[in-house]
Amino acid sequence: MRAVVLALAALVACPAQAEFAPLFPGPATPTASRTEPMASYRLPVGAWRPEGLPVAVLEGALRQSAWQLPEIRLSTLEVLMALRGQLQGAGWTVLFECDTDACGGFDFRYETELLPEPEMHVDLSDFRYLAARLGEGGAARHLGLIVSRSPQAGFVHLTEIGPATASDLPLQPAMAPMTAPQQPGDPILPQPTTASDEIGAQLLARGAVALDDLAFESGAAVLAQGDYASLAALAGWLAANPGQRIALVGHTDATGGLAANIALSKRRADAVRARLVNGHGIAAGQLEAEGAGWLAPRAPNLTPEGRALNRRVEAVLLTTESDRP
Numbered sequence: 244m245r246a247v248v249l250a251l252a253a254l255v256a257c258p259a260q261a262e263f264a265p266l267f268p269g270p271a272t273p274t275a276s277r278t279e280p281m282a283s284y285r286l287p288v289g290a291w292r293p294e295g296l297p298v299a300v301l302e303g304a305l306r307q308s309a310w311q312l313p314e315i316r317l318s319t320l321e322v323l324m325a326l327r328g329q330l331q332g333a334g335w336t337v338l339f340e341c342d343t344d345a346c347g348g349f350d351f352r353y354e355t356e357l358l359p360e361p362e363m364h365v366d367l368s369d370f371r372y373l374a375a376r377l378g379e380g381g382a383a384r385h386l387g388l389i390v391s392r393s394p395q396a397g398f399v400h401l402t403e404i405g406p407a408t409a410s411d412l413p414l415q416p417a418m419a420p421m422t423a424p425q426q427p428g429d430p431i432l433p434q435p436t437t438a439s440d441e442i443g444a445q446l447l448a449r450g451a452v453a454l455d456d457l458a459f460e461s462g463a464a465v466l467a468q469g470d471y472a473s474l475a476a477l478a479g480w481l482a483a484n485p486g487q488r489i490a491l492v493g494h495t496d497a498t499g500g501l502a503a504n505i506a507l508s509k510r511r512a513d514a515v516r517a518r519l520v521n522g523h524g525i526a527a528g529q530l531e532a533e534g535a536g537w538l539a540p541r542a543p544n545l546t547p548e549g550r551a552l553n554r555r556v557e558a559v560l561l562t563t564e565s566d567r568p
Contacts (some may be wrong), residue, residue: 262306263333263377263386268325269315271399276360277307284404286387287355288339288374291347296354299374300386302403309363314396322397323371323390335375335386342371353458353467356402357389360455361548363400365391383408393547438472439479446480446489446560453541453557457515464510466518469525474515477558478523481530488561490531491515496550497537509534515556531561 282305289297312322320342328335338422341351349367370391377384384405391398441484445452454473459466481487493515512532519525542549 262384262405263330263335263401265310265326265399265401265426266329266334267310267312268317268322269312269397269478271310271312274309274311275307275309275358277305277358279305282404284356284402286385286402286404287346287351287372288546290341290345291351291354296347299385300488303404303406306401306403307358308401309358310399312392312399314395314398317397319369319371319390319392319397322399323373323388326388326390326399327373328376330386333377335377337383338374338376340371340373343369346370346372353469355387355389357400360551363389364393364398364547364551365389365400366393366547367436395546406551414446415417438476439483442473442476442558443484446558451492451557451559452477453555454515455555457556459511459554464507464514466511466514474519474523478519478525481519481525482523485526485529488529488531490533490559490561491519491535492557492559493532494539494553494555494557495537496553497540497544498550501536501538504536505534505538507534508536512556 260440261448281303283302284305285298286301287296288299311410315322323340326339331337341347346352351372351423352367352370355372357365358436370389373388373392375386375388377386384403386403388402388461389400442452452473454471456471457466457474458469477489481489491512493512495508497503498504502530509532512534516527516530516532519530520527537544537553540549540553541555542552544550
């Protein structure tokens with residue numbers, strides 16, 4: 244209890260600068276995190292509706308973290324109430340709060356940028372969201388909390404964005420210094436790599452790569468709207484290598500019959516192929532779409548986390564154009 248009081252006192256003492264450090268009602272294991280010194284983030288501040296999701300477009304230092312609460316018996320409301328109390332005690336103002344269907348269900352979830360499964364699991368039938376602000380004006384900090392659970396564990400996701408400081412920002416000279424021409428015998432300096440380079444390296448080394456950030460509605464083949472980093476990287480590599488061909492292979496978990504799952508996974512692969520062709524300008528001849536159903540799992544189907552890992556679309560490297568019969 245003394246540690247809790249001290250932590251809250253520290254937050255109150257410097258509200259404009261302090262990051263929110265949640266104190267969980269039980270053991271919690273960090274599962275993933277992401278930080279950016281300067282980023283833009285669309286923080287939901289209202290429920291999803293057909294005309295769109297109300298958001299506050301914020302800029303600053305971004306921090307996202309996810310935790311798993313193993314074997315916790317509390318409901319999502321009880322977990323959120325504990326965290327809400329900490330926020331309010333530290334001076335945060337709640338801007339918006341909602342529960343599952345009142346938030347907008349599937350549409351709200353997939354228009355909210357979160358760390359991916361399985362590190363952050365969101366049950367579309369049981370999640371709660373809260374947005375809050377600390378301070379005013381340019382010094383204000385904002386955050387979004389999502390609490391969900393599986394039968395075995397609870398999950399908490401925190402997004403916090405606040406004003407960047409000079410120490411947060413990478414410094415670069417206004418003009419790159421001039422360098423002498425490369426001379427024979429000079430060491431060859433490494434060139435910066437891009438996401439397209441990295442996905443191409445994985446394809447060439449392993450023959451396949453999972454596009455783990457794609458989001459589909461449960462039991463459906465509609466690819467949710469959004470900018471997917473994996474598709475942008477794959478499209479960049481295919482555009483730079485027009486002779487290469489890719490098979491997009493859909494996979495499901497082991498829920499339901501094989502024939503139905505193969506058909507569903509094929510439709511999901513078709514949706515990804517259409518997005519690459521229509522949204523990224525990739526030649527249709529570079530892409531095929533297939534479905535494997537639940538025949539190639541990468542984790543046991545005994546837990547929600549395992550099933551989430553198995554639901555995916557993979558890019559599989561095929562022969563080049565010159566190798567085709």
